[in-house]
Amino acid sequence: MSFRAPVPEYEFMLNHIVDFQQVTATERFAEATEELATAILTEAGKLCDEVMAPLQRVGDLEPSRLENGVLRSSTGYAAGWNAIAEGGWIGMSAPEAHGGMALPMALTACVNEMMSGACLSLQLAPLMTQGEIEALSHHASDALKELYLPKLISGEWSGTMNLTESQAGSDVGALSTKAVSNGDGTFAVSGQKIFITWGDNDFCSNVCHLVLARLPDGVPGTKGISLFLVPKFLPDENGDAGAANSLKVVSLEHKLGLHGSPTCVMQYDGATGWLVGKENGGMAAMFTMMNNARLGVGGQGVGVGEGAYQQALAYALERKQGYSESGAIVDHADVRRMLMTMKADLFAARATLLSCAVAIDMQTATNDADWAARAAFLTPIAKAFGTDTGISMADTGVQVHGGMGYIEETGAAQFLRDVRVTPIYEGTNGIQAMDLVARKMLDGGDMANRLIDEIEEQAERGRISHPNMAESVWQACESLREATEWLVAQDTMNDRFAGAVPYLRAFARVLGGHFHLAAAMKDPGGPREKLARFYITRLLPEHASLLAHAQAGAEGVYALSLEELGV
Numbered sequence: 001m002s003f004r005a006p007v008p009e010y011e012f013m014l015n016h017i018v019d020f021q022q023v024t025a026t027e028r029f030a031e032a033t034e035e036l037a038t039a040i041l042t043e044a045g046k047l048c049d050e051v052m053a054p055l056q057r058v059g060d061l062e063p064s065r066l067e068n069g070v071l072r073s074s075t076g077y078a079a080g081w082n083a084i085a086e087g088g089w090i091g092m093s094a095p096e097a098h099g100g101m102a103l104p105m106a107l108t109a110c111v112n113e114m115m116s117g118a119c120l121s122l123q124l125a126p127l128m129t130q131g132e133i134e135a136l137s138h139h140a141s142d143a144l145k146e147l148y149l150p151k152l153i154s155g156e157w158s159g160t161m162n163l164t165e166s167q168a169g170s171d172v173g174a175l176s177t178k179a180v181s182n183g184d185g186t187f188a189v190s191g192q193k194i195f196i197t198w199g200d201n202d203f204c205s206n207v208c209h210l211v212l213a214r215l216p217d218g219v220p221g222t223k224g225i226s227l228f229l230v231p232k233f234l235p236d237e238n239g240d241a242g243a244a245n246s247l248k249v250v251s252l253e254h255k256l257g258l259h260g261s262p263t264c265v266m267q268y269d270g271a272t273g274w275l276v277g278k279e280n281g282g283m284a285a286m287f288t289m290m291n292n293a294r295l296g297v298g299g300q301g302v303g304v305g306e307g308a309y310q311q312a313l314a315y316a317l318e319r320k321q322g323y324s325e326s327g328a329i330v331d332h333a334d335v336r337r338m339l340m341t342m343k344a345d346l347f348a349a350r351a352t353l354l355s356c357a358v359a360i361d362m363q364t365a366t367n368d369a370d371w372a373a374r375a376a377f378l379t380p381i382a383k384a385f386g387t388d389t390g391i392s393m394a395d396t397g398v399q400v401h402g403g404m405g406y407i408e409e410t411g412a413a414q415f416l417r418d419v420r421v422t423p424i425y426e427g428t429n430g431i432q433a434m435d436l437v438a439r440k441m442l443d444g445g446d447m448a449n450r451l452i453d454e455i456e457e458q459a460e461r462g463r464i465s466h467p468n469m470a471e472s473v474w475q476a477c478e479s480l481r482e483a484t485e486w487l488v489a490q491d492t493m494n495d496r497f498a499g500a501v502p503y504l505r506a507f508a509r510v511l512g513g514h515f516h517l518a519a520a521m522k523d524p525g526g527p528r529e530k531l532a533r534f535y536i537t538r539l540l541p542e543h544a545s546l547l548a549h550a551q552a553g554a555e556g557v558y559a560l561s562l563e564e565l566g567v
């Protein structure tokens, strides 16, 4: 199945929906003109369509494997990585001083998203490396930056992120990997990490692991964690990959999907590492990487959704069943409902993602606390809604195919298998939602209410041209405001947590209504207005049931005893 990167859609989003112009109006990003953005998206689109998309099925059929301790990637992945590296796509938003392009995150988010639609397994390799580049840029010593950043940015070396241990998943603070000083500025890192994406490969001359570990005086929990850079090969005096470090891939996981992406159990046996950031400051440094990765993972959901939609539409045009004008299933009302739902949700999730990326860029460009708060608030929504939408779209894509969706040759099932992990990694979507209603509401709901005010302001303007749609969005906002007030009034955190996931989804639904209304106002009588009407009439109303759920408190979720649950 071919994939076409939706370049015109990104252009419309950036120019008309998420106000990318305010990013390019800053001194920091003045060079990212509309023409440059078009050139970049077009070029990246060609790479996705011509180089990455053909690798999607190969990785599924021919998974990466471990042969006598040596990792062998799927056929064609090395060439795919090299093409990504040569295009400069790994370092798109990385500092220019080290060979990056210093472009806005909004453009990187578009490129990462289209790469995910083309081949998610391979896309994970540059995504992990980008996260490492970001963490090192902000927290590493100048010496580490000088040595590692140019090689990571050029793709000569790759990066990974090592948090998870068997007893420390969501609870990162439970980790037991240790680091002790070697007395020469380096540390000996020992422990086992599981589920490490692209923990090794056969296309880079070094793999640089960012590893969370505890120093001897590190207190229990997240406050006693430090971050270390632990390369597969120790750099020699010229800065090239030298002697092997004391680490290895023990095994690869057998997974539901993402077969082209090796998920490694890593063993560190006194491996030499360098501290990144301050002692016991590992979580702060890791959060830099995780926030970047959360946006990236939200984009994975959206990208896979795009791929699933393109394939479902193509199949619906081709498959003939029952009576319809053309004879093809695309003319049946229920099939149209599925395609319209996919397209409308795709727009909502993509707009939410890119508006978060714009907030991150504005934060970078202005150092303004309001932009930082906005980016922080939108990140869990972009991650969770993007990935949930990826799953629902891939699932609907299978349904559009009927029985052929369940048969592997079509590729529809692969989208669903591959994307299924995205609400799990980078902080499960449950953890994202808890973050939204707790940490992101330490301001008493101020940021949430400011976003709601903005949505209502646009709805007020929209009343002139689109009174019914604007009224629906406005009413949904009022319900969201009430639910927000209810949430922040709950002192018992579990009352917030029990409704966190439905609250996050309701917020995303309302944001989706907001962005669709904006599109309708730009395209009166046109297809975007029609799609907006579909979303606002049929999908936005879901917010009401979600908000009822969000405000029901914790008691009901504990209503059944463990015995009554079936223990």
Ligand SMILES: Cc1cc2nc3c(=O)[nH]c(=O)nc-3n(C[C@H](O)[C@H](O)[C@H](O)COP(=O)(O)OP(=O)(O)OC[C@H]3O[C@@H](n4cnc5c(N)ncnc54)[C@H](O)[C@@H]3O)c2cc1C
Residues within 6 Å of the ligand: 161, 162, 163, 164, 168, 169, 170, 171, 194, 195, 196, 197, 198, 255, 258, 263, 421, 424, 425, 426, 427, 428, 429, 430, 431
């Ligand atoms: C394919 C794949 C690739 C991965 N890549 C990486 C990687 O590169 N690097 C890395 O470090 N890790 C990686 N991971 C690990 C991933 O980040 C974890 O799986 C994830 O953080 C969840 O941890 P867990 O699996 O231990 O689940 P658990 O933490 O055991 O969670 C199980 C369930 O309990 C819920 N839960 C847990 N704690 C709470 C709480 N306090 N409140 C409410 N609910 C809670 C969760 O939401 C979830 O539904 C990867 C995982 C997979 C499957």
